Amino acid sequence: MPHLHPVVERVTARIAERSRRLRGDYLARMDAARLDGPARRELGCGNIAHAFAAAGADKAQLRNGSGGNLGIVTAYNDMLSAHQPLEQYPALVRMAARNAGGSAQVAGGVPAMCDGVTQGRAGMELSLFSRDAIAMATAISLSHAMFDGALMLGVCDKIVPGLLIGALGFGHLPAIFVPAGPMPSGIPNRQKAEVRQRYALGKASREELLDAEAASYHAPGTCTFYGTANSNQMLMEVMGLHMPGSAFVAPGTPLRDALTVAATEQALRISALGSDYRPLARTVDEKAIVNAMVGLAATGGSTNHALHLVAIARAAGLVIDWDDLDELSKATPLLARVYPNGAADVNHFHAAGGLGFVIRELIDAGLLHPDIACVHGGDLRRQALEPFLDGVTLRWREPPARSLDASVLRGVAAPFDSEGGLRRLQGNLGRATVKISAVAPEFRRIEAPARIFESQDALLDAFKADQLDGDFVAVVRGQGPRANGMPELHKLTPTLAALQDRGQRVALLTDGRMSGASGKVLAAIHVTPEAACSGPLAKLRDGDPVRIDAEAGTMEALVEAGAWAARACAKPALAGNHLGHGRELFGLMRRQVGAAEQGACSLFVDEDGE
Structure with missing residues (x-):
């Protein structure tokens, strides 16, 4: 295993020491919450009868079975392009859980507002607080004590941080984040930006501006620029909370469905009922948080995570600050140029080698902790693999040995900049x-x-x-x-x-x-x-x-x-x-x-x- 970069080692040790009491208290609470059998067996008869009354085909399993039950927390709505694909996920998850000897229920929904819609409007003043509301809604969803694991369905700006903060309150459970993927590429981002500037100067009509915006945001899936939503997906990868390579697989494809099925099966496998218990509290530790900060710097990710990562860390009993982020960024080379840091979008980035390439490069340079307890059952090096379908079978392979487009993605030996963003x-x-x-x-x-x-x-x-x-x-x-x-x-x-x-x-x-x-x-x-x-x-x-x-x-x-x-x-x-x-x-x-x-x-x- 490569030696850790001294800055990564020093910042990680500093966070661990700074957080010793808070983290110890958090882990003690999570350890005390672990159960020996299915969580629902702790409920009284009236409690559990309410919980399986409408469970249909899963009713017998929930009443008498020993298999795990997964709580689905979903941010689905059909106004957000990024979340519209999530509509079909619960049915797919229930089927996959049933086939694996378990069950799944939608535990609750969380609000999902769009900063693109509220930008410059009064509603934007609720945007950051929606993260905390989402965290609380996640906690309410999981509070029924029916679940042995959780699947988090969400993509965009405040939604993934809110889901993660809420899930960490139930950190004795494993939790896997299940994304939807980006929409197809629209007009080039710089062309859109040029029309916006001309409109600001009074040199483009509203109709011309609307045409440009509609050609950019035009289909189900995540917006393709590298803002907070796509930075969220990067973070879930480097923190080991996705099935490997899930971040930027297009919605509505067989590969995306196969990854959702695999996440369901894996969530059952890593519950306390299985042989490879991987509670969220142990996955999100100081090493995973440092990985997140390094990944943010290496890819030129969203400034919003200077706020979100601090809150996520605190939910896991960890204390970080902007000095940590600054020090890690100065030690991390910039490996990606994705709009607004370049002309490409995330589809181009993914095609050039994507997050698998980035993760492998950073591990080999000693800039990421490989030895975190990833939800897929391996360490972070396995997270660098990219998924593909061999017929109907989901498999993983190594990412490209070299970037397939050096204008978008580069290795540590020849980065775009010697330090992060x-x-x-x-x-x-x-x-x-x-x-x-x-x-x-x-x-x-x-x-x-x-x-x-x-x-x-x-x-x-x-x-x-x-x-x-x-x-x-x-x-x-x-x-x-x-x-x-x-x-x-x-x-x-x-x-x-x-x-x-x-x-x-x-x-x-x-x-x-x-x-x-x-x-x-x-x-x-x-x-x-x-x-x-x-x-x-x-x-x-x-x-x-x-x-x-x-x-x-x-x-x-x-x-x-x-x-x-x-x-x-x-x-x-x-x-x-x-x-x-x-x-x-x-x-x-x-x-x-x-x-x-x-x-x-x-x-x-x-x-x-x-």
Whole structure:
């Protein structure tokens, strides 16, 4: 086995030591929850009669049998293209479980909102909190104590993190994540982006824009750019939570169905009733979390995971921070160029060798822990295999020895960049994250006056009024989790990109989020402490000189130290962000939520209130 990279070894050890008490308490709870026989035998007669009353062909098995019963937690809805294929999964899973001597029931459904639909709308202020709602809905689904294992059906942005956080609350059970796969490639992503920029400049009609968007998002399956949804699938692979190679197999194909059947059979095999017990609590350990951070860096993945991975780790009794992510990213070469970090989409990436190639390269370089307890029954090296059908039989083979398209995918020996895509920034403006893999080196540093905006619409209004001239740092504050739920500000991307393309030096500085498809404009995001908590962004005034240096990892207001310390914080105007579109129902989450670097999560409060 290759020696681990010293940075990977050091960060893993640091996380384990930092988390020793919390992780020990978590594992003790999970070990105590393990049962010797089928979980349903612990229920009283009235309890279990309710649970199998409508079970049809599985009724006898659930009443008298000794086989395992799988809980299906599904994010199916037919508005989301990524989740529409999940409609048929429960029937397939039930059949596969029955054939393997077990049973399966839909334990519950979780909400699945689409950031693409809510982008720039009031509903986006519920988006991040939907992750925590999904985690709670997952816990409710599994709370019936009927299940010996779980299958998690979900794909998109907050959904997979929410499912995983919820499932970790039942970490004594094995859990396998079952994706749906990407839609076929539409128009090239850069062509879509070009139309968006022309529309922002008033040079393309709404009809032309809609034609471009509809040609890009056009069929069942996941959107094909490398945003949060597809980064989720990468994470499930490097954490060993998929059947090998499941991430980017197209929906509605025999191979996709075969992988779903295999996941069902394997979930029964690794339950406490089988001979290879692999509870989720033991799969998601500090090594798996480090693998996730390395995979994110190596592929130029979504900035949203600077939040989600912290929350996922905490659900498993582990504590990570942005220093861990920054250190690992600097040690990890960038192996993929997938839009917005390149021209290709995930289908091109998959055809070039995909995640199997990436995982093998990173293992061989000592950058991934191979010895994690993957759900498929082997270690992470087996995760690098790619699935195929030999007739009707599912088999796995080695990925290509070399990348089949070096413009999309490269090995460790000749990467696109010597380091990964994510950095931590810090200075007198607080701490933030930045994605540099899509930002050209000449745009990774800026020193310019601040232009202060209290909302993204205020910035767009200034652009439409032709008030955004010269170089500037656009400060959009009052967008943090306590303020308004930390919406994505991706609506600003075409406008800022258009300004940059016409020769202005611009950057975004915000306590909100950018999209998982963060693009070519420098964006210091997730600033913490946030403005609503009297964070430093609340001290900034129009015209203050600001320096953001992603290479050096710094962000500073260039204001004399004494004057900066004495300056009062402006209070964000948030009255209009708390009512309407369901936002009033999330007031408790806004009051409870932790800071961005703690995962912007509302779920975890220790006994001492910390």
